[in-house]
Amino acid sequence: MKTIVFTGGGSAGHVTPNLAIISKLQKQGWTIQYIGSRDGIEREIIQHAGIPYHPISSGKLRRYFDLKNIKDPFKVIKGVGDAYRLMRKLKPSIVFSKGGFVSVPVIVAAWLNRIPVISHESDISPGLANKISIPFVSKICVNFPESLKYIKGNKGICTGLPIRDQILEGNAARGYDLCDFHKQKPVLLIMGGSLGAQKINQAVRESLDTLLERYQIVHICGKGQKDAAYEARRGYKQFEYVNDELADMLAMTELVISRAGATSIFEFLALGKPMLLIPLTRQASRGDQLLNAASFEKQGYARVLFEEELSKETLLNSVNHVYEDREKMTACIRTNEQTNATAAIVRLIEENSK
Secondary structure, eight states: OEEEEOOOOOSGGGTTHHHHHHHHHTTTTTTEEEEEESSSSHHHHHHHHTTOEEOOEEEEEEOOTTHHHHHHHHHHHHHHHHHHHHHHHHSSEEEEEEOSSSSHHHHHHHHHOOOOEEEEEEESSOOOHHHHGGOOOOOEEESSSGGGGOOTTTTTEEEOOOOOOOHHSSSSHHHHHHHTTTSSSSSEEEETTOOOHHHHHHHHHHHHHHHHOEEEEEOOTTHHHHHHHTTTTTTTEESOOOSSHHHHHHOOOOOOEEOOHHHHHHHHHHHHEEEEEOOTTTTSSHHHHHHHHHHHHTTEEEEOOGGGGGGHHHHHHHHHHHHTTTTHHHHHHHHHOOOOOOHHHHHHHHHHHH
């Protein structure tokens, strides 16, 4: 029986695609282990799934000046040591990484132990963690064909994004019951990423009276960002974070307002959901979400509203435009030829394992 170590963390988008692959490998008899950070969101998600979890030291790799840059390299070095010892103990045949800062020490430790590594990059341009890791991996899988130009040699392969079976098997009736909604008004799902998005939350609540005239709203607003003043509003349901319930919510949803993280938008694409994307700004990110959003808008899957232009008025106008164009968007989404990314990656794992 072969063992595989998974890694990836920092956001839900660095974890949930791993679950799609893990599900397939478990059915084939693989032993699954996960290495992540001590306090990252990946720990909660993976332990909730019942997978053995091993925390290591990890530091954030920053492109900007911060006093934490002085001590974080030492955390990364300690993380390499932690991961190295785990590799000797777990003896995996291969490592699969979904990226995020915690993945760097794991990948380096695997390389030191001569264990093959396959990684996956969701965004058009590789993030810093994956850029650092490329010399140490056997293959790097990507979602967008445009991404291959950033990867030297023959390591890059366009597989698409592994989609969890669970997200595709939602039940709309359960979603309506959970939110106490009815079928007379369309449902709008709003999510601002793993930690929520304060500016999106503010614009939604300022627009709520008008939005509720036309829509019912599920608002995944982020930890500590529920507002008690809106708890009793009929047709408006707030959640800090959802896990298993998300599939049922999406099943009843007519359109989605979201950040433009690749994992989320590819899941919406697989479900055929028209999107209003509000990507993170260049000031708040490296600009990857802007590229993702532009690609989806160009292909007709989404409309983009830049955060700098976000207000009560622009949000209302954009939501209504997406709703009125939903049939055209859905037709464009249907033309997307989604490959079975999970199956392709499982084959790569089998072919490259020791």
